[in-house]
Amino acid sequence: MKLNDTLLEAVKLDLEVRAVPALMGEAGIGKSSFVEALAHSMDTRAFTLACNQLADKADLTGARLVPYTKADGTESYKQVFYPHQVVQDAVDYAHENPRETPILFFDEVNRTTSDVTSAVLTMITMRQLGRVMLPTNLLLMIAGNDKGNVTTLDDASLSRFSIYRVEPDAGTLIEVLGDTLNPWVRNVLIEHPETVFQKSKPTVFAVDGNDDTDDDSQTAAFSDLMDAGEEMRQLTTPRTIDFVSRWLNAASQNGISKLQEWLQTPTIVGDIQSNVLTEMLQGHLGDTDFATYLLAEIAKAIASGQGVGGVNANTARKPQCWDLLKQATTIADLEDTIRQLTEHERSGALVYSLFEKADNARLIQTLAPATELEADHKRDLVMLLKDGVLDNGNVDALTGSTGTAAEAVRSLASVFLGG
16 A cells, blocks of 8 residues: 555554554655654654664563562562663653553564564563553554565464555655655656655666677676675665755755756766766665656756745644543633643644634633643644644634743744734
8 A cells, every 4th residue: 555645544543443553565665754644643742663773672671680689688689671762751651641642663573583573562462561561542553574684474473463565655755744845856756756666777787798609799787797686776765755855955055056066067987977966866866767857857947047945735733632622611611621731732732723714712812821832833833824724813812812822923923924
């Protein structure tokens, strides 16, 4: 399946019924970004543990022998479990935010030792790590690779999951990278979505077989004569596309003159004439069609003297506490509900109250004095204001309120709305 909204809906249903989705596919295609986007859409957090960084089971379970004194005064040792920091952070967050459903995501679960893979599977089945029980609101997901040097999961293990064979989707990548996506990269993704995952073209040189025993017409591929398996060749994947997007943004932040200089600087790779910019793009993306199309986009912009720009429409995240807030029928009920919310929930609810096309004035005026906008919600707010998708009546209700959140929105509104 594509890593897109359809898969997002299916995975959300799995999580709702407490099934454990497993995303299986090649490395670098966007599985981790998909989980981050999933958590973002649920207005919660994803805690990612890269299992391929664990050397053995003890790195996950934290089993250690510690000295202790028995009741009779003699010294001895006992085994104590200290869960991996990522697991402990996820457990703590779930306890501190009981109305959220954060995600504990085990990535590269089968690109590690069999002991680590077995420990992860046991933890998922038992929902327990040592003496630590996983909170009921902590959701679990895994991802793995279905090619390469991986630990194969047996049928009994596979039956524990909802398994999705996944591949990257250009549209989803555009949404995930959002307003930070370089416009030249965006154009290639829109016009050539099939190039979102590609391997480098093989290096092939014609070798004349002219000698005493060969036919003069015989040729061979150079890659047939060398061990191509030892060659390090870059790929075009969502991960490398993200990297080259950020690299181009940095390279062109003061104009495109530097890119123009690199484009006009010739080089020779083997017997092939090229230029510095082509080599740089291939260093990020490999010798792929995506790199070729991207070079053409940059060259077109240079020829026309265009700069770099682009806007992506945004939507607000609906916090999981939102329905609870809307159910309050009196000011006293609303105030009591707000007191029970975490800081993160109050911040997210305030931003969503500005976005929803409904009269939220009473809720906003009650919520605003008790709310401090968090950094990620401020970034959301800037995007929403820039795209002009907030409800004007709700914005007016907040700017007329008191508190630091109201002051922040008044300042931003004056910039984007001219208020």
